[in-house]
Amino acid sequence: MDGLLDFVGEVYEASYNPGHWNRVMTLLCEKIMNARSGAIFIEDHQGGTRSMIGYHGLPKAVVASYRFGMGKYDYTFQAQRDEPVGQARQIIDSREVKDAHPYYFRLILKPNDIGFISGMNIYHDKEWHVGIGLHRSFNADPFSDEDIAKLRLLYPHFKRAIRIHREFHRLRTRQQTLHSAMSRFMLGLIILEPDGTVAYRNPVADALLTHHNALALAGTGIKAYYADENTRLACLIQKQAKADPREINTRNTAIGLHHPDRDNALTVMLATLNEGSTPDGGEPTNGSVALYISDSDSPLNIPAETLRALYEMTQAESNVAIALTNGLSPGQIAENNGTSVDTVRSQLKAIYSKMGVSKQQDVIRTLLSGAMQVL
Incomplete structure (x- = not known):
């Protein structure tokens, strides 16, 4: 019980520190459930994304394939989808699956030495599907009733921690988007x-x-x-x-x-x-x-990254466009940048093409017109 209490603290730490979920899964597999590998998977129905927020003992190729949607073709994924929320159990026994699903046994279980799989759904609704999957090898014992009971005891803590994790993720995303826009x-x-x-x-x-x-x-x-x-x-x-x-x-x-x-x-x-x-x-x-x-006396304050994002300009091209709008001639721009006038003229041609204009006055008019006041 003391070990479980310590582990619960690790779960809640991961709720606000996303990088900690891998440690949670390592501890769950090695210290609590005696599993060779496992993962927490999230299928976001609203965002249309799939991810593993924490995993242990899985090849990177498996993690990547899940993110690209291959997991929905996995028999384990389909079987766990039908499980009640919070009711952990051993879902897969390879000895029983071998005849009923021979391709799954031959292509997935046997090559990856997966003899037994236990799982538990944490959320499963219109918003998302969140679950835990744990694996043992062919040579290991099946998951016992005691093992399953431990996993069930952890259900409310995983439920709270993952909800907190999601809210923190939403806040971080919102702040990053707002900061980018205001910059x-x-x-x-x-x-x-x-x-x-x-x-x-x-x-x-x-x-x-x-x-x-x-x-x-x-x-x-x-x-x-x-x-x-x-x-x-x-x-x-x-x-x-x-x-x-x-x-x-x-x-x-x-x-x-x-x-x-x-x-x-x-x-x-x-x-x-x-x-x-x-x-x-x-x-x-x-x-x-x-x-x-x-x-009114300041030069036009256009962040160079704005032009790069809007018109796909290079750093040098965006600097030339800004200098031009602030009243510098191609000769002055070349002198300030330590380049030749021919180089500046070549950059101007690229700017015209990317902005869909044909002369310097059009560049200045476009950037001063107010169309770029908020991006």
Whole structure:
């Protein structure tokens, strides 16, 4: 029992540390179930994907073939699909399968020395099918009732841990997607928590703060250069943090911030990110605030990766397109890049082809038209 309790701790560690599932399966096979190999498989019906989140003792080819959908042709997979959730048992005894399914025996079980297979479904519904499969060799004893009882005891812990694993995966995927999208945003973007703490800055915002000192980072927050503008900015941030999302007219506003070294103001538009209300239908809670920043004097801030992703440009081609849009001639671009004018002209031809245009003015017009403001 002490061994099982220690193992349960390993299961819950894997719930938030996906790389730990292989260790869980190794411990389950070697320390708990005396199995030569095994895996946790997930068939996501909504996403249309299959995977093994943890496995032990399986050839990489077997793992890869399952991910490509070959598992559905496996008799074991079909047999386990019909098992009740949480009811572990020995599913395959090769001595019984040999005559009933000779091809399966000859092509799968015998070459891989699989004499016995036990399994347990953890989830099986419209959302997904999650199960555990464990294997013993021909020379080993069948799984005993005591072995099966151990696996059943572990069912509620695997159920909770895998659900937590799935939710963490969804959060990670959502954050990665959001970060990628905001990194390509053509305006500077700063997101503030309700208490004024900076929660996020995209690369364009960092560039603008470097070149225009009307706004700067101060501790965990932000600060305008002039005291009176800083006071106004702080009031606007507080107003937006407390804005009622149902009153559309209060949800965004703007301010110009100045610095003695710059002729034009840094334009900052503020908007509340609180778009919903409390779950019980009461008053909306305070929300985070987004600051959208632009500087009319700054060069066009197009991340090179945006052009590469949108038009399949090379790094050099995207740099030439950005330099061209910022007013440099082919000669100046060649000098800055340490290349010949002929090289730049060759790169321009490739840019024209990939953007579907025929001259430099079309490149500039396309990139300045606003079509790339949000990607």
